[in-house]
Amino acid sequence: MRARPAARRRARPAPAAPGEPRGRPRSRSRPRPRPRRAPATAMVGREKELKIRFAPGRCELVEEDVDIPSRRVLITGATGLLGRAVFKEFNENNWNAVGCGYRRAQPRFEQINLLDSIAVHDIIHDFQPHVIVHCAAERRPDVVESQPDAASQLNVAASGNLAKEAAGVGAFLIYISTDYVFDGTSPPYKETDVPNPLNLYGKTKLEGEKAVLENNEGAAVLRIPVLYGEVERLEESAVTVMFDKVQFSNKSANMDHWQQRFPTNVKDVATVCRQLAEKRMLDPSVKGTFHWSGNEQMTKYEMACAIADAFNLPSSHLRPITDCPVVGALRPRNAQLDCSKLEMLGIGQRTPFRAGIKESLWPFLVDKRWRQTVFH
Numbered sequence: 401m402r403a404r405p406a407a408r409r410r411a412r413p414a415p416a417a418p419g420e421p422r423g424r425p426r427s428r429s430r431p432r433p434r435p436r437r438a439p440a441t442a443m444v445g446r447e448k449e450l451k452i453r454f455a456p457g458r459c460e461l462v463e464e465d466v467d468i469p470s471r472r473v474l475i476t477g478a479t480g481l482l483g484r485a486v487f488k489e490f491n492e493n494n495w496n497a498v499g500c501g502y503r504r505a506q507p508r509f510e511q512i513n514l515l516d517s518i519a520v521h522d523i524i525h526d527f528q529p530h531v532i533v534h535c536a537a538e539r540r541p542d543v544v545e546s547q548p549d550a551a552s553q554l555n556v557a558a559s560g561n562l563a564k565e566a567a568g569v570g571a572f573l574i575y576i577s578t579d580y581v582f583d584g585t586s587p588p589y590k591e592t593d594v595p596n597p598l599n600l601y602g603k604t605k606l607e608g609e610k611a612v613l614e615n616n617e618g619a620a621v622l623r624i625p626v627l628y629g630e631v632e633r634l635e636e637s638a639v640t641v642m643f644d645k646v647q648f649s650n651k652s653a654n655m656d657h658w659q660q661r662f663p664t665n666v667k668d669v670a671t672v673c674r675q676l677a678e679k680r681m682l683d684p685s686v687k688g689t690f691h692w693s694g695n696e697q698m699t700k701y702e703m704a705c706a707i708a709d710a711f712n713l714p715s716s717h718l719r720p721i722t723d724c725p726v727v728g729a730l731r732p733r734n735a736q737l738d739c740s741k742l743e744m745l746g747i748g749q750r751t752p753f754r755a756g757i758k759e760s761l762w763p764f765l766v767d768k769r770w771r772q773t774v775f776h
């Protein structure tokens with residue numbers, strides 16, 4: 401059995417600056433000496449790894465040689481809903497994957513504040529990735545409306561800087577964007593259609609796309625719609641958050657039946673990212689904007705009914721609300737993405753919604769919640 405396989409694949413963490421507590425995110429305003437990292441070549445080939453070996457009556461820790469894959473990928477937002485799936489997908493498919501997070505980074509991932517341009521420069525130059533998948537963002541529309549400057553710093557400025565650093569080492573950058581760049585009035589949308597975001601979140605993501613492509617003309621933008629998948633908490637996804645309202649059928653629950661959505665499994669997006677990266681390593685013309693999406697059109701009310709159906713639960717307490725929502729940031733009515741460009745490249749994977757949601761939600765069934773401590 402391996403002891404913490406992810407740890408072996410990490411770039412060596414930068415030592416804390418003098419006087420700085422270990423593990424605290426660094427601020428750009430605080431000058432610090434440049435940390436010396438191991439050169440990237442130390443992270444390919446063979447490396448020692450600690451493994452636990454079990455024998456009757458005892459277990460021992462042994463050091464063994466392991467192969468490190470030669471293809472390197474850096475994933476930002478690796479602690480988030482999508483980033484976790486992207487990290488896993490590359491890690492399990494013969495890539496040397498390093499994940500970065502921020503508040504939730506330790507102990508599994510590198511702790512990098514993407515607003516700290518020195519830290520970003522250091523990790524990219526030390527690890528020398530072939531591919532960077534940029535998942536980190538502020539993606540909650542209502543939070544973006546209430547904290548526009550902070551959201552713009554992360555979604556726009558940090559994305560532009562990451563793209564510039566990626567270009568500096570010749571890495572292929574995949575910037576994850578959203579269907580919310582469209583106004584939802586004339587679906588389905590092709591990559592060439594003119595965006596017109598209705599809310600600030602969509603605007604910052606669109607500006608992020610432009611900042612990325614201006615700083616790195618070989619980069620890719622991957623637009624995706626609402627996500628679901630294995631969550632740490634139900635609130636992590638706009639889809640899984642409905643589960644308690646579905647389960648507690650003694651209380652009626654209003655569900656939006658106005659906005660048309662295409663719930664997409666994070667595992668499918670992760671596979672698309674890996675396929676896109678592998679295609680690009682063979683063909684440098686693979687770049688620019690792409691769309692990926694599930695193909696089952698559903699309102700939130702319909703998703704809630706499908707969740708009930710998947711778990712054989714009643715749905716008669718769910719009430720469809722057909723009016724346009726009046727609270728919160730404006731949302732597009734139907735921002736369906738046309739995915740034919742990726743399909744033509746032979747790229748794509750779609751998990752049926754009922755199967756995917758059941759796999760994601762079963763640990764959150766009321767009688768199974770004790771299992772969360774085991775699996776999450």
Ligand SMILES: NC(=O)c1ccc[n+]([C@@H]2O[C@H](COP(=O)([O-])OP(=O)(O)OC[C@H]3O[C@@H](n4cnc5c(N)ncnc54)[C@H](OP(=O)(O)O)[C@@H]3O)[C@@H](O)[C@H]2O)c1
Nearest residue numbers: 477479480481482501502503504513514536537539626627
């Ligand atoms: N979720 C959706 O339904 C959806 C739909 C369409 C598009 N997208 C796009 O998909 C991407 C991934 O979304 P998600 O749902 O996975 O997001 P998420 O779960 O909210 O994760 C956000 C990630 O960003 C990291 N982060 C936040 N501030 C940071 C900073 N200053 N420096 C470094 N990292 C920072 C977080 O790290 P810590 O948690 O460790 O602080 C976390 O890993 C985003 O680009 C989003 O716009 C998402």
